[in-house]
Amino acid sequence: MTLTKRIIPCLDVKNGRVVKGLHFESIKDAGDPVELAEKYSNEGADELVFLDITASDEQRKTIKDLVRKVASVIDIPFTVGGGVKSLEDARNILLNGADKVGINTGAIKNPNVISELMKLFGRQCVVVAIDAKRNYDLKKDKNIFSENGKKFWFEVFIYGGKEATSIDVVEWAKKVEKLGAGEILLTSIDKDGTKDGYDLVLTREIVNSVSIPIIASGGCGKPDDMVNVFKESNADAALAASIFHYQTHGVNGVKKYLKDKQIPVRL
Amino acid sequence: MVNLAIFDYGAGNIFSLKNSLEKAGATVDVITNFDKPNIYSGLLLPGVGNFDPAIKSISKSKTNFHEYVKDNTPVLGICLGMEMFFEKSEEGNEKGLGVIEGDVIVLPQSMKVPHMGWNNLEIKKSGKILEGVKNESWVYFVHSYRVNPINCDAITAESDYGIKVPAVIEQDNFFGTQFHPEKSGNVGKIMIQNFLNVCKK
Numbered sequence: 421m422t423l424t425k426r427i428i429p430c431l432d433v434k435n436g437r438v439v440k441g442l443h444f445e446s447i448k449d450a451g452d453p454v455e456l457a458e459k460y461s462n463e464g465a466d467e468l469v470f471l472d473i474t475a476s477d478e479q480r481k482t483i484k485d486l487v488r489k490v491a492s493v494i495d496i497p498f499t500v501g502g503g504v505k506s507l508e509d510a511r512n513i514l515l516n517g518a519d520k521v522g523i524n525t526g527a528i529k530n531p532n533v534i535s536e537l538m539k540l541f542g543r544q545c546v547v548v549a550i551d552a553k554r555n556y557d558l559k560k561d562k563n564i565f566s567e568n569g570k571k572f573w574f575e576v577f578i579y580g581g582k583e584a585t586s587i588d589v590v591e592w593a594k595k596v597e598k599l600g601a602g603e604i605l606l607t608s609i610d611k612d613g614t615k616d617g618y619d620l621v622l623t624r625e626i627v628n629s630v631s632i633p634i635i636a637s638g639g640c641g642k643p644d645d646m647v648n649v650f651k652e653s654n655a656d657a658a659l660a661a662s663i664f665h666y667q668t669h670g671v672n673g674v675k676k677y678l679k680d681k682q683i684p685v686r687l
Numbered sequence: 688m689v690n691l692a693i694f695d696y697g698a699g700n701i702f703s704l705k706n707s708l709e710k711a712g713a714t715v716d717v718i719t720n721f722d723k724p725n726i727y728s729g730l731l732l733p734g735v736g737n738f739d740p741a742i743k744s745i746s747k748s749k750t751n752f753h754e755y756v757k758d759n760t761p762v763l764g765i766c767l768g769m770e771m772f773f774e775k776s777e778e779g780n781e782k783g784l785g786v787i788e789g790d791v792i793v794l795p796q797s798m799k800v801p802h803m804g805w806n807n808l809e810i811k812k813s814g815k816i817l818e819g820v821k822n823e824s825w826v827y828f829v830h831s832y833r834v835n836p837i838n839c840d841a842i843t844a845e846s847d848y849g850i851k852v853p854a855v856i857e858q859d860n861f862f863g864t865q866f867h868p869e870k871s872g873n874v875g876k877i878m879i880q881n882f883l884n885v886c887k888k
Contacts, residue, residue, distance in 0.1 A: 423804045466805055492706050497870045517702035544801050544829040633803055686805040686825040
């Protein structure tokens with residue numbers, strides 16, 4: 421038996437509540453994070469990801485309590501990210517019970533924090549989250565891809581998709597692997613919330629560019645989207661939110677479906 | 688009531704482990720050295736950190752590890768904690784605790800490293816930690832190294848990751864899991880309970 425593909429429900433947390441948006445905007449309420457965590461854990465989720473999208477630093481301090489509460493009700497691994505800027509932020513999350521810390525904007529602003537985290541807590545704790553968006557304004561020094569006759573490159577966005585960086589996602593992925601990331605959480609901004617499937621070009625290219633595990637994210641609307649991302653890109657894990665939050669499919673139902681389609685999963 | 692100690696090397700997340708032991712009915716102290724007398728019915732070496740800093744943090748006490756557990760205190764080493772039982776590791780330069788003969792070697796680069804995710808247990812023989820655990824049960828791994836004991840009798844379960852990875856070892860009062868029982872759902876819960884039962888005796 422080889423390693424199974426991981427199915428990861430994602431909980432975007434804002435001011436202590438789980439929320440869900442479209443293209444990172446128009447947010448609505450989806451429930452209590454601790455209750456949802458326990459439910460997904462019991463239903464057979466392989467891991468959980470919490471992204472704190474709370475706006476202000478003041479409100480974000482409550483994340484520590486949330487991490488402790490979640491850690492005490494589940495017995496599967498979980499990652500907490502959102503607003504992590506420093507080693508101290510990461511330490512606060514890990515010492516309160518998270519298994520991994522997700523870092524995104526903070527890593528772009530100060531890439532060394534990836535190495536510092538890796539040295540202190542080990543590579544397995546460090547998840548670099550990359551928000552990627554197709555850019556059709558072609559430039560010489562970027563990795564160019566094409567789909568349906570259109571050419572584009574993948575640009576890294578920060579601050580929850582609000583700010584472009586002109587950094588090439590492929591290059592950034594390779595760099596974070598070198599710096600000590602244990603895993604990459606790769607989100608397509610173009611696909612986020614659309615429910616029409618993962619960005620297969622993006623996922624495939626990044627899987628092929630690095631040797632650390634890749635979590636595909638953004639666009640999952642049905643179990644077949646997961647089947648496609650595993651078959652077409654060899655991603656290690658698939659993250660989804662809406663299909664779990666709104667009860668369209670339970671975690672167990674999704675995994676049974678995947679197994680029927682010959683995707684190795686833990687049941 | 689079983690009173691256990693978790694050794695904290697300073698960097699790792701021990702909250703989940705502590706929580707899972709308490710849920711199983713133990714009282715748990717977190718210790719950072721072996722300076723006080725051993726009053727515990729079991730000791731845990733947790734699984735997060737790097738080899739050299741963890742070994743250094745264990746070796747700095749006035750009482751050494753061997754002395755501390757010489758009355759056959761059951762010790763459960765998880766992941767890095769199990770790796771420290773051995774004589775040396777490719778992860779570092781420090782000498783291991785040397786309670787089990789053999790070394791710790793890096794996983795082959797032909798596979799993705801770290802080995803991260805849920806994998807099956809192939810149970811080789813019965814053991815105290817594996818009591819009530821079914822063959823092919825799923826457990827959660829996250830590691831870049833594997834143990835390589837000279838005496839293969841110590842291995843009670845393996846996992847297949849391109850090569851056979853020793854997953855559970857038992858030798859005398861030393862128990863080790865390469866995976867994280869505290870993160871392995873119900874199967875992990877059974878193993879935590881089994882360790883508590885060993886400590887009760």
